[in-house]
Amino acid sequence: MRPRVTIVGGGLAGASLACALETLDLDITVLEATPLEQNDQPSFDERTIALTFSSRCVLEGIAIWPEIAMEAGPIHRIHISNRGHAGFTRLDRDLIGTDALGYVVPTRILGQALTERLRQSARIDYRCPAQANRTDPDPNGAVIQVDVSGEKIASSLVVLADGGRSPLAQLAGLKVQEKQYSQEALVGIVGVDRDHDATAYERFTRHGPLALLPLDPRRFALAWTLPQAQAREMLTLSEEAFLEALQETFGDRVGFFDRCDRLQTYPLRRAELENAVGERLVALGNAAHIVHPVAGQGFNLGLRDVAHLAEELSRGLGEEQDIGSPEILDRYAQSRQRQAKRVLRFTDGLLQIFANEYAGLSMGRNIALNLLEAIPPAKRVLLKRTAGLSGTLPRLARGLPPGTGL
Numbered sequence: 001m002r003p004r005v006t007i008v009g010g011g012l013a014g015a016s017l018a019c020a021l022e023t024l025d026l027d028i029t030v031l032e033a034t035p036l037e038q039n040d041q042p043s044f045d046e047r048t049i050a051l052t053f054s055s056r057c058v059l060e061g062i063a064i065w066p067e068i069a070m071e072a073g074p075i076h077r078i079h080i081s082n083r084g085h086a087g088f089t090r091l092d093r094d095l096i097g098t099d100a101l102g103y104v105v106p107t108r109i110l111g112q113a114l115t116e117r118l119r120q121s122a123r124i125d126y127r128c129p130a131q132a133n134r135t136d137p138d139p140n141g142a143v144i145q146v147d148v149s150g151e152k153i154a155s156s157l158v159v160l161a162d163g164g165r166s167p168l169a170q171l172a173g174l175k176v177q178e179k180q181y182s183q184e185a186l187v188g189i190v191g192v193d194r195d196h197d198a199t200a201y202e203r204f205t206r207h208g209p210l211a212l213l214p215l216d217p218r219r220f221a222l223a224w225t226l227p228q229a230q231a232r233e234m235l236t237l238s239e240e241a242f243l244e245a246l247q248e249t250f251g252d253r254v255g256f257f258d259r260c261d262r263l264q265t266y267p268l269r270r271a272e273l274e275n276a277v278g279e280r281l282v283a284l285g286n287a288a289h290i291v292h293p294v295a296g297q298g299f300n301l302g303l304r305d306v307a308h309l310a311e312e313l314s315r316g317l318g319e320e321q322d323i324g325s326p327e328i329l330d331r332y333a334q335s336r337q338r339q340a341k342r343v344l345r346f347t348d349g350l351l352q353i354f355a356n357e358y359a360g361l362s363m364g365r366n367i368a369l370n371l372l373e374a375i376p377p378a379k380r381v382l383l384k385r386t387a388g389l390s391g392t393l394p395r396l397a398r399g400l401p402p403g404t405g406l
Contacts, residue, residue: 002025002026002027003026003027003156003157003317003322003323003324004026004027004028004029004153004154004155004156004157005021005026005027005028005029005155005156005157005158005159005313005323006029006030006031006132006146006153006155006157006158006159007028007029007030007031007158007159007161008031008132008146008158008159008160008161008162008168009030009031009032009033009160009161009162009163009166009285009287010030010031010032010115010118010126010128010161011032011111011161011162011163011285012049012107012110012111012114012285012299012302013161013284013285013286013287013299013302013303013305013306014030014032014159014161014162014285015030015111015114015115015117015118016058016059016062016064016114016302016303016306017159017161017284017306017309017310018030018118018121018124018126019062019063019064019114019117019118019121020058020061020062020306020307020310020396020401020402021310021313021402022062022121022123022124023401023402023403024310024313024314024317024402024403025317026313026317026323027125028123028124028125029124029125029127029153029155030118030124030125030126030127030128031127031128031130031131031132031146031148032126032127032128032129032130033129033130033131033132033162034128034129035128035129036115036128047106047107047187047264048104048105048106048107048187048213048215048221049104049105049106049107049110049298049299050075050102050103050104050200050213050300051072051102051103051104051105051299051300052101052102052300052386052387052388053096053098053099053100053101053102053387053388053389054300054303054304054387054388054389054393054397055102055299055300055303055388056072056100056102056103057396057397057398057399058303058304058306058307058396058397058399059303060399061307061395061396061397061398061399061400061401061402062396062401063401064110064113064114064117067113067116067117068105068109068110068113071105071106071109072103072104072105073103073104073105073198073213073214073215073216074099074100074102074103074198074214075093075100075101075102075103075104075198075199075200075213075214076092076093076100076101076197076198076199077090077091077092077093077101077197077198077199077200078090078091078101078199078200078201078202079199079200079201079202079253080201080202080203080204080369081201081202081203081204081253081369082203082204082369083203083204083205083206083210083249083250083251087369088369088373089369089372089373089379090373091379091382091383095376095379095380095383096380096383096384096387096389098387098389100198101200101383101387102200102387104200104213104214104215104221127148130148130149131148131149132146132147132148132162132168133147133148133149134146134147134168134171135147135158135168135171135172135281137279137280138154141279141280143155143156143280143324144156144157144158144279144280144281144324146158155280155324156280156322156323156324157280157281157282157313157323157324157329158280158281158282159281159282159283159284159309160172160281160282160283160284160287160288161283161284161285161287162287163285163286163287164269164271164286164287164290165271166283166287169273169283169287172278172281173278174273174274174275174276174278174283175273175274175275176271176272176273176274177271177272177273177274178269178270178271178272179269179270179271180267180269181267181268181269181270182227182228183208183225183226183227183228183231183267183268184225184226184227184228184231184232184265184266184267184268185223185224185225185231185265185266185268186222186223186224186225186226186231186234186235186263186264186265187221187222187223187224187262187263187264187265187266188221188222188260188261188262188263188264189215189219189220189221189222189260189261189262190212190219190220190222190243190246190257190259190260190261191218191219191220191257191258191259191260192218192219192220192254192255192256192257192258193218193255193256193258194218194254194255195217195218196212196214196217196218196220196254198214199214200212200213200214201220201250201253201254203249203250203251205249207225207226207227207230208224208225208226208227209223209224209225210222210223210224210225210249210250211223211224212250212254220254222246222260224246224249225268228267231265232265234263234265235263235264235265239259239260242260242263243257243258243259243260246260269290270290270291271289271290272288272289272290272340272341273287273288273289275333275337276288276289276333276336276337277329277330277332277333280324280329282309282329282332282333284302284305284306284309284336285299285301285302285305285306286298286302288305288336288340289301289340300388301339301340304336304339304388304397305336306396307393307394307395307396307397308332308335308336308394309332309336310394310395310396310402311394311395311396311402312328312331312332313328313402314395314402314403315328316328
């Protein structure tokens with residue numbers, strides 16, 4: 001009898017994990033609470049995701065990349081600047097020898113591709129809508145029971161991928177550390193009057209970072225961090241008034257903004273489970289950690305969770321281990337929590353340095369940006385880290401399906 005993995009949550013992270021495990025000798029069940037026809041499924045909203053090159057490799061490894069490649073806008077270079085000051089740096093794909101530094105993909109496109117894969121797979125028991133109410137480890141420790149409207153699903157391992165504030169994580173006693181930023185992200189699509197040449201822009205303003213991510217030649221995905229009241233006020237402006245405010249804040253480096261669409265806001269916070277594993281249970285993606293979008297690491301961090309967990313489960317199966325054993329889960333948790341903490345510290349550090357208007361800090365960050373611009377090896381190290389290409393990479397992060405071999 002094959003061991004069963006039950007994944008609670010069929011959004012981007014949960015669906016990606018199910019696809020990653022499809023080639024392993026496992027039974028896979030995915031439980032998604034939100035009906036497909038509803039518009040409040042986060043994987044189907046109008047936001048965009050900036051995928052790192054490593055995330056592209058993971059999506060290649062699970063055979064999803066060909067389904068979304070035509071909708072993915074490549075990022076060939078990134079221009080980072082400090083609004084109103086002289087400091088800037090430019091990062092180019094040539095520094096790390098990849099086709100692109102990353103790609104901009106609508107979450108709706110990626111969500112639909114993953115969901116269709118779950119629906120069509122003969123290896124995945126995809127249940128939607130299906131609400132997991134609780135998990136109960138078996139008294140003898142051999143399995144964990146997942147209660148779904150009175151039905152019990154016996155599993156060797158339960159994976160929580162049900163988003164931030166996961167109710168099952170709370171029921172399992174997984175403690176969370178949380179920080180509210182008192183900010184909201186204003187996101188949408190904006191048009192300009194000239195081609196962007198596959199360049200992304202990150203501009204640090206006195207209220208917070210403003211990012212423009214390239215879509216087709218004259219459109220950007222906008223991600224603008226603002227104080228909560230100001231972000232919501234922006235939504236009440238006419239298109240002309242909004243574009244004027246955006247132009248005044250960003251400047252004319254990309255030309256003139258001439259249209260906007262699909263504007264919405266969502267609150268920003270940081271959250272991290274103190275320990276992402278329990279008895280035959282592991283949390284990943286937003287269920288394990290939520291980061292500020294300033295460095296574009298949110299879903300990318302979740303895909304790295306997927307790649308590492310698939311690697312550990314594949315290794316455990318190869319060694320005929322119990323895939324829900326503390327040895328496997330602790331090994332996974334130790335490697336992932338170190339990286340998650342690094343990303344959380346990095347994003348918090350960026351916010352503290354670049355959203356502070358003290359004169360000394362302002363001068364220091366301008367010097368830092370200009371020094372980075374003058375030292376290509378430092379740029380290369382930064383790019384490899386943020387692209388997920390540093391250190392020992394699991395098979396999926398190299399574009400290979402999980403399994404035996406190098």
